[in-house]
Amino acid sequence: MDGIKSYILRNQLRPGDPLPTEPALCEALGASRSSVREAIRILTALDIVEVRHGHGTYVGRLSLSALVESLAFRGLLSPDDDFQVMSDLIEVRELFERGMAERLVRSLSDEQADRLAALVDEMRRAGAGEGHGFIEADRAFHTLLVAPLGNDLIGQLSAAFWDVYVIVAPHLDVFTHEHEAATIANHQRIVDAVRDRDPVEFAAALSEHYAPVRQRIAEARARR
Secondary structure: OHHHHHHHHHOOOOOOOEOOOHHHHHHHHOOOHHHHHHHHHHHHHOOOEEEEOOOEEEEOOOOOHHHHHHHHHHHHHOOOHHHHHHHHHHHHHHHHHHHOHHHHHHHOOHHHHHHHHHHHHHHHHHHOOOOOOHHHHHHHHHHHHHHHHOOHHHHHHHHHHHHHHHHHHHHOOOOOHHHHHHHHHHHHHHHHHHHHOOHHHHHHHHHHHHHHHHHHHHHHHHHO
16 A cells, blocks of 8 residues: 555656556565555545546545545444534534635635525525425535635535534434524625625624534533
8 A cells, every 4th residue: 555655656646647557566566466456445445546447547536535434434333423523523614614714705706605695595495495405505505615715625524514414413403493594694694794705704603603503412412
């Protein structure tokens, strides 16, 4: 595994670039075919390499899919871990969204602000039974919110949050009409702050948005 990673670095390969054939790798690394195959199997699981059957082996996307999977699976292993993972992810999300408030309100275009507003409208319709899903619109909102950063780590941690949320949500208090109305209002406040290019208001709206979620998790953990 280390030899293959060193080969990628030494040859300055990028995602999607082809790797040598298996015999060539064996010769270059001084390793047996079984060792190379096992290394390729593990590196594929980590998304460091990608095997395209009938075509060969390539440098992978180098995504954080393995991290996302492990975080989501951890929430299934223990009755307490799911709440802890959820709480940790919320804290991380709030930290980077608030910490980058100035950059986000500066980077989001008017068109993106309109799309955020449309997602808030979708949340309203979903709450009234006319839309395609409240959680789906909420997820799309936060995905779009951080999109201008172009940061894969943030994007994939956000994906992990939603995967864990699906696991944890059944154990939380019922999502009442009051929760729903507050969530929609806070999302609208975020959109308004983006349109006003006001990072202070943007950060305040995010704090108000995440506080009730943390409270519901804390209450659910106490009951358990």
